[in-house]
Amino acid sequence: MPRTIVLMPTYDERDALPVTADRLLHAAPDVTLLVIDDGSPDGTGEVAEAMAAIDDRVRVLHRSSKQGLGAAYLAGMRLALDEGFDRIVEMDADGSHPADALPAMLEAADRADLVIGSRWVPGGGIVDWPLHRQLISRAGTLYAQIALGIDVADMTAGYRVYTADLLRRILADEVTSQGYCFQIDMTRRAADLDAVIVEVPITFRERELGRSKMSTGIIGEALMRTTAWGIGRRWGQLRSAAAQLRRTPTLR
Ligand SMILES: Nc1nc2c(ncn2[C@@H]2O[C@H](COP(=O)(O)OP(=O)(O)O)[C@@H](O)[C@H]2O)c(=O)[nH]1
Numbered sequence: 001m002p003r004t005i006v007l008m009p010t011y012d013e014r015d016a017l018p019v020t021a022d023r024l025l026h027a028a029p030d031v032t033l034l035v036i037d038d039g040s041p042d043g044t045g046e047v048a049e050a051m052a053a054i055d056d057r058v059r060v061l062h063r064s065s066k067q068g069l070g071a072a073y074l075a076g077m078r079l080a081l082d083e084g085f086d087r088i089v090e091m092d093a094d095g096s097h098p099a100d101a102l103p104a105m106l107e108a109a110d111r112a113d114l115v116i117g118s119r120w121v122p123g124g125g126i127v128d129w130p131l132h133r134q135l136i137s138r139a140g141t142l143y144a145q146i147a148l149g150i151d152v153a154d155m156t157a158g159y160r161v162y163t164a165d166l167l168r169r170i171l172a173d174e175v176t177s178q179g180y181c182f183q184i185d186m187t188r189r190a191a192d193l194d195a196v197i198v199e200v201p202i203t204f205r206e207r208e209l210g211r212s213k214m215s216t217g218i219i220g221e222a223l224m225r226t227t228a229w230g231i232g233r234r235w236g237q238l239r240s241a242a243a244q245l246r247r248t249p250t251l252r
Pocket residue numbers: 008009010011012013036037038066067068069072091092093094096207211212213214
């Protein structure tokens with residue numbers, strides 16, 4: 001059986017984390033849960049330690065300060081690969097990602113390199129999310145889809161399963177995205193490596209506990225980087241098409 005680790009980044013999630021972890025470990029009892037806490041002022045790190053003390057499946061990675069979601073995930077991913085896990089899952093700590101969808105996502109990973117828990121495929125959706133968040137997410141993923149020319153409906157999704165093999169290949173290059181564009185960046189890199197990407201429908205729920213860390217700075221970073229990546233991708237496609245034309249012998 002593949003060894004699976006769930007990476008769960010936390011920043012000020014003292015109340016939400018235990019509930020989310022409980023649901024996860026019930027839905028998927030064989031996984032290891034790694035909480036990656038950026039020195040949360042509210043004591044989430046200590047809450048995670050208390051969970052780890054009574055459950056062998058729970059581990060904690062403490063980082064000194066808030067360095068963004070991307071950096072937290074990258075630290076967790078390196079640890080997961082170093083320790084030989086076969087499946088690496090990304091999941092938010094706020095309960096937005098349905099734990100009961102994980103078995104189906106893990107099963108899908110038998111036939112894919114990257115499985116995305118997707119809100120924007122038939123059968124997927126969102127519940128209780130304010131309209132402005134829905135619009136940001138919808139517009140963001142649509143813009144990324146068009147700018148990058150990648151056929152993934154939920155490019156910014158944070159509920160994912162990576163196979164170790166794909167993750168190792170992606171991380172062979174340096175990834176520097178900090179905020180939510182980390183997800184777009186990883187999708188783009190997977191597509192560039194011709195990974196098989198499968199979307200499994202999920203219902204995403206607005207958090208009931210704690211508050212969102214989304215900010216306009218994070219949205220700005222995503223917009224700027226996605227635009228630059230889109231231009232880079234199109235330019236690369238143009239150049240290889242031109243090279244192809246030059247190689248084609250002309251008929252006389
Ligand atoms: N370690 C760490 N976790 C973070 C950071 N920013 C956000 N998170 C976590 O990432 C997950 C998603 O963040 P959230 O605020 O719910 O974003 P939203 O769902 O887009 O509103 C949650 O588990 C957060 O606690 C960060 O800088 N460091």
